[in-house]
Amino acid sequence: MACVKEETLTPKETIHQKFGVKASYRIEQVHVPSQSSCLYRCHLQLPEFSVVSNVFKKKQDSEQSAAELALEKLGIHPHDDDDITLGQAWDDIVERLKYIFSDEFLSDDHHPLGSHLRASLLRDSERRGSLPLSAIAAFDANINSRCKVINPSVEQDPILVMSYVMKAAAKLSDYIVVSPHVASLRKKTPYPPAVVEALATHRESIKLEAVYIQCATSDEEIVDPVILDITSGRYYLDTIAERLGLKDSSQLIISRTFGKTSSGYECRVYSAIPKPSPDKSSKSYGKLPADEDYHQSSHFKQPWNAKASSACSQDVHGDAIVAAVGYSWRSNELEHDDVTLKSFYRIYCGMSPNGIYKFSRQAVIAAHLPFSFTTKSNWRGTLPREMLSMFCRQQQLAEPVFTICTAPVKPLSDILRSFKKIKDSESNDGNNQCVNEYAGSDDSYNHYNSKDEEELPVLESGYRCDVKILSKSQDLVLDCSPGNLYEKESYAIQNAALKALTWFSSFFEDLDADPEQPRYTNGELNWMFQRNIMIKGKFPSSKRYEEPKYKSKSKTTDMDRKRRRVRTIPNGSMVSICYSVSVQVDSDFSKTGKCLKELIESNVEMEFEVGVGSMNPHLESVVTQMCVGQYACFMTNRPAEGLVLAASNDTVRTRSLLSELCAPLEYSVHLLGVKGPTEKRVEAVFFKPPLSNQRVEYAVKLIKESSASTLVDFGCGSGSLLESLLEVPTSLQTIVGVDISQKALARAAKMLHSTLNKGACKLKSVTLFDGSILEFDSRLHGIDIATCLEVIEHMEEDEAFQFGKTVLSLFQPKLLLVSTPNYEYNRILHKSSLYHSKDRSMSQRSKFRNLDHKFEWTRAQFNHWASKLAKSHNYSVEFSGVGGSGNVDPGFASQIAVFRRKSFSEVEKVSVQQPYKVIWEWTRVEGDKKYQPEQSSSSLLVC
Numbered sequence: 001m002a003c004v005k006e007e008t009l010t011p012k013e014t015i016h017q018k019f020g021v022k023a024s025y026r027i028e029q030v031h032v033p034s035q036s037s038c039l040y041r042c043h044l045q046l047p048e049f050s051v052v053s054n055v056f057k058k059k060q061d062s063e064q065s066a067a068e069l070a071l072e073k074l075g076i077h078p079h080d081d082d083d084i085t086l087g088q089a090w091d092d093i094v095e096r097l098k099y100i101f102s103d104e105f106l107s108d109d110h111h112p113l114g115s116h117l118r119a120s121l122l123r124d125s126e127r128r129g130s131l132p133l134s135a136i137a138a139f140d141a142n143i144n145s146r147c148k149v150i151n152p153s154v155e156q157d158p159i160l161v162m163s164y165v166m167k168a169a170a171k172l173s174d175y176i177v178v179s180p181h182v183a184s185l186r187k188k189t190p191y192p193p194a195v196v197e198a199l200a201t202h203r204e205s206i207k208l209e210a211v212y213i214q215c216a217t218s219d220e221e222i223v224d225p226v227i228l229d230i231t232s233g234r235y236y237l238d239t240i241a242e243r244l245g246l247k248d249s250s251q252l253i254i255s256r257t258f259g260k261t262s263s264g265y266e267c268r269v270y271s272a273i274p275k276p277s278p279d280k281s282s283k284s285y286g287k288l289p290a291d292e293d294y295h296q297s298s299h300f301k302q303p304w305n306a307k308a309s310s311a312c313s314q315d316v317h318g319d320a321i322v323a324a325v326g327y328s329w330r331s332n333e334l335e336h337d338d339v340t341l342k343s344f345y346r347i348y349c350g351m352s353p354n355g356i357y358k359f360s361r362q363a364v365i366a367a368h369l370p371f372s373f374t375t376k377s378n379w380r381g382t383l384p385r386e387m388l389s390m391f392c393r394q395q396q397l398a399e400p401v402f403t404i405c406t407a408p409v410k411p412l413s414d415i416l417r418s419f420k421k422i423k424d425s426e427s428n429d430g431n432n433q434c435v436n437e438y439a440g441s442d443d444s445y446n447h448y449n450s451k452d453e454e455e456l457p458v459l460e461s462g463y464r465c466d467v468k469i470l471s472k473s474q475d476l477v478l479d480c481s482p483g484n485l486y487e488k489e490s491y492a493i494q495n496a497a498l499k500a501l502t503w504f505s506s507f508f509e510d511l512d513a514d515p516e517q518p519r520y521t522n523g524e525l526n527w528m529f530q531r532n533i534m535i536k537g538k539f540p541s542s543k544r545y546e547e548p549k550y551k552s553k554s555k556t557t558d559m560d561r562k563r564r565r566v567r568t569i570p571n572g573s574m575v576s577i578c579y580s581v582s583v584q585v586d587s588d589f590s591k592t593g594k595c596l597k598e599l600i601e602s603n604v605e606m607e608f609e610v611g612v613g614s615m616n617p618h619l620e621s622v623v624t625q626m627c628v629g630q631y632a633c634f635m636t637n638r639p640a641e642g643l644v645l646a647a648s649n650d651t652v653r654t655r656s657l658l659s660e661l662c663a664p665l666e667y668s669v670h671l672l673g674v675k676g677p678t679e680k681r682v683e684a685v686f687f688k689p690p691l692s693n694q695r696v697e698y699a700v701k702l703i704k705e706s707s708a709s710t711l712v713d714f715g716c717g718s719g720s721l722l723e724s725l726l727e728v729p730t731s732l733q734t735i736v737g738v739d740i741s742q743k744a745l746a747r748a749a750k751m752l753h754s755t756l757n758k759g760a761c762k763l764k765s766v767t768l769f770d771g772s773i774l775e776f777d778s779r780l781h782g783i784d785i786a787t788c789l790e791v792i793e794h795m796e797e798d799e800a801f802q803f804g805k806t807v808l809s810l811f812q813p814k815l816l817l818v819s820t821p822n823y824e825y826n827r828i829l830h831k832s833s834l835y836h837s838k839d840r841s842m843s844q845r846s847k848f849r850n851l852d853h854k855f856e857w858t859r860a861q862f863n864h865w866a867s868k869l870a871k872s873h874n875y876s877v878e879f880s881g882v883g884g885s886g887n888v889d890p891g892f893a894s895q896i897a898v899f900r901r902k903s904f905s906e907v908e909k910v911s912v913q914q915p916y917k918v919i920w921e922w923t924r925v926e927g928d929k930k931y932q933p934e935q936s937s938s939s940l941l942v943c
């Protein structure tokens, strides 16, 4: 299935397909005194921007028009453009120009171009009413869409649009003044004086910070801050033009919008219409050359401005200004924001995929794009698929084409056999073997599949997704075919997008790498090189950091250092750190003679997952060798200057330091805490469906068969079992969850509240108790079913024995289900990189599935515990499990014991004890309500 657009979609449908509920339409009624009927204007809000339609008689038309404007802004061509002939496109441009210079358009105070026109009417006499071609090219979506019909490469080249507008205007010589030497248009007859007089409003003078990128004679452009002083009543484009040394705005080119300042204003690059090179001397400065001349940079006298071109993904020649100023659809006031050096560098670095995904805006140096996508809730920031689309748009590529297929893989038995082989071979690089064995195909994708990415696809069926990146002219740029299978189609798509992004990311970061890798066609890569050559300047050998040099606060011996290099934190762990990155300033440089450090980036607390590649590798490698509470300081050589400047708080000062020094970066890191890889994550990788789901399914089946009416889930956690019981029909009337974790109970309450509100289940009451299951509460005495899934191993071993006694001697359920990990199965799980650790002297505890586990039992130990317990309390017990097979060594991954009270045994009387605190309850009669303390004393369960 290829994800390509349907031929018949309307603009609104296309917007819906792209943004779903994130697109919100608001219709505004417009009262026009001259019209008897009401008109409508539509405001369309999308995540990144909003547009406002023109006025229409029908609401639907205004919505379609807004959607069309949004599509044009996104660079997506509505299909009706495909049917437009060249002649029609030219006619449309002519018509549109006529409308732009009409009295009616002048009073359209929503179209940005209307504001330009009004501002230009306030200029001095010679230039009054002259609208720069660059403004028409930059701000009129209609003209742009028609120009795209004439020549699709206009998107890269605003000057082409300007030349087409000029040509079209020449056909309106009775109406518009076109001068061959001035790139601006003016209406021949003056506007009515009353209209012009009404415009003369006083506006405040504005001073804003922008960035000046000077094309120096040396290779690198010089980036400096510049202040744009737009005095009251002046046309802001004239101010920018003059700052670039030009006569006025008619000599300007305006780029597309790109990036955003910290307050969310979009930036544009402003530069001069370039002079043709001397061998093309027939063209004079400021005159627009014929369109075919514009394709080659060598035709211009001014050098190509790499930094400015990289920022806006359009070719810029000569000096340029980056500013966030202009008229928008929102208002007719001039909107503006400062583009500081720092925000410029942030935008500049953000053009690569690594820059878009961030833990926080403060983690420019520390954060990277992770290797794999697990679930939407685990992903921070823009989703990979959206990022890839965004990236393709920035790089002037076609929208990515995803192809989904379902494919069979080796059956589970084969996989288990392969595991045995690996186990027998006891090879050191067993993990790599796993990847090759289980890839299930001879896919050459593996050649760039990172070692750290090992996953064991035990899926028997699933979705595989390929993604192709094509140039606008449909030439193949990248064919990315990861072989992995995923449970859901969307996961396959997101992971394919992520692979493509990761590949582009490494490609841009290491342009010296051989692009001729198998599976990727490189025909278009040269073109990519050309477009992004500046990125090479951005990341000069940045990948080749030196091995971090350790510096410890305390004296360390070589032995200490060696010991510290042993990795103690396994992949999949969630690590919390406080870190700072600074540039070392040499004591010779400092006037005071003291050794100075310039702080570049810091975070008081940042959490990340080990082994997914989302962290700067050096920071991660040091952190995984540390213990909680420990502090480390190390140095790496400097990454690309742009990245340091993007992160720095004082860009000007840091830049001056960097130019004087060749100083390394110094990292200080404090390890605040570590949470082990969650069992859920490990289990989700190994078992499909995930082991936790299999446990819940097992319990639900047992509950259904039991015809029980009351149930307690001991150690209910976030309520995964309780949630399932709301979804399936059972004989249950009352269910209770008990846990000691307030956080988990709060999550359970939230889930129950929303699920019960949907009203589908037949239950009469649901209660959550805060309490320890080591204590007895008489309200739960003699209950039909008690479950205790993956809880006992979170207690000390003697407490697990105590729980066993308490539950069977005091709670006395008819049926008790206990599940706990099978320690023997860990040798299979520990083959995964999730547990991969070079530390051979790991403590016993880190050999468990979770750092919070106090013990894990073998099958024999579990059998012994359960059989003895059952015998002494007059219960029978049966053993079973989920994950793997009970008959094959090492048995089930999760072992289960089902205890049944023997039919002849009496339920003993117990004294009233109610240590548990009801923290949330729901009853069918009263509906969903918060717990009221006065009702708590009564027993909730009738036994």
Ligand SMILES: C[S@@+](CC[C@H](N)C(=O)[O-])C[C@H]1O[C@@H](n2cnc3c(N)ncnc32)[C@H](O)[C@@H]1O
Pocket (backbone or CB within 6 Å): 692, 714, 715, 716, 717, 718, 719, 720, 721, 738, 739, 740, 741, 744, 771, 772, 773, 774, 788, 789, 790, 791, 794, 795
């Ligand atoms: C791994 S979770 C299992 C949660 C749930 N049973 C499931 O299968 O998803 C273990 C839970 O046991 C709870 N727990 C540990 N000791 C407990 C105790 N003494 N009393 C009550 N709950 C306890 C923890 O708070 C945690 O929520």
Ligand SMILES: [Mg+2]
Pocket (backbone or CB within 6 Å): 679, 790, 791, 793, 794, 850, 853
């Ligand atoms: Mg556990």
